[in-house]
Amino acid sequence: MQTTVDRTGLGRLISAAGGSADGITAVIDDLGADAVAATVVRELLHRADVPAGPDVAVQVGLRHGDATIRYGLQVGSAGIAHLPEPVGTPDASLTQDLTEVVRSLFGPRGAQSSASRVVHWGHLEDPSAFDRPLPAYDVVRRLVDALDRPYDIGLAELCVRYGSDKWGHHTYPRRYEQHFGPLRDQPLTILEIGVGGFGDQHRGGASLEVWRRYFPRALVYGLDIVDKSHLTDQRVTVLQGDQSSPADLARVVEVMGRPDIVIDDGSHVSAHLLASFASLFPVLRHGGLYVMEDLQTSYWPTFGGRAGTYDDPATSLGFLKTLVDGLHHEEIVGRTPAFTDPDIGGVHFYHNLAFVEKERNLDGGAPSWIPRGVRQRAGVPD
């Protein structure tokens, strides 16, 4: 397959997909139409989820200027594959403007359009096509759905599809939908600590796949202490590092830039969660979310938690509770400022899960003439 655009190019394409057709076309010209066509075909194949089935050959044509860039796709017992050459006599062909395809795949909710699409079926002259569906119908239906309905899939379904324990062992998708839903069509940078599969280099990546599908415009990064870099794919970059090492995290930020979302599903050791938060919360963008999973470990000494005392700020939950005071830092007399105080917009606790919103927290507090001590309250006897 033709070389796809690199991560920076992909970021440009995604951002352009939220703007005008002329802007998208200009970025396509700049990145090279062939490389952009290869990128969208790869994305399309990933999202279409075409299962193994009877032999079907489909040709995808992407119009740009006077040219049409053609790709052959072959479905068979091994699933769907991309052919090095266009298909001679396809069972179906789908042709659409490249600019429109870029906008459909990488644009925000509501930007999808099929105005320039033409579909031709190869066997309509065969009378049997009238009384049973052609195998090509389902393949084309999946490709078209991937283009037209990138936001029509829920998190629980994605977790089941890719085998993430976020649904099943846990019931996190409901909470993730609540907080992530409004951000879903934004061009985001997302980091998840903990790729999965633990010591097995060849396992893991389930939740990275979930985020890649759930956020069609996101660049997704995974960090694991074990080298799982072979899971790197279009829109997914997997890095190796220790979440408790500020130097490793600085290297991650150097590669990825400032994140909009951080999800900590790594070692679940309290000291590691706190170290990651100290390095990553300051670089999280305003409007972003910092999520910690599996917080039950805050009560388990094997994970650096405390069994009998619940407010120790050296544990993950004990620390998160201090952020609630940080939310009110402007109201607290004589408080020693915490580095988080000016940037805590909200803290949401659920079973084993917490979301911290990063926002400017500098409203100014209550007016200074309101007495802070109960005993000084004007006109109220002690």
Ligand SMILES: C[S@@+](CC[C@H](N)C(=O)[O-])C[C@H]1O[C@@H](n2cnc3c(N)ncnc32)[C@H](O)[C@@H]1O
């Ligand atoms: C629970 S799994 C992650 C599951 C994955 N997020 C999912 O939902 O599919 C935890 C992962 O964290 C990794 N891990 C453990 N200690 C770590 C550390 N100190 N730094 C980075 N990753 C670590 C493990 O290798 C393991 O793959």
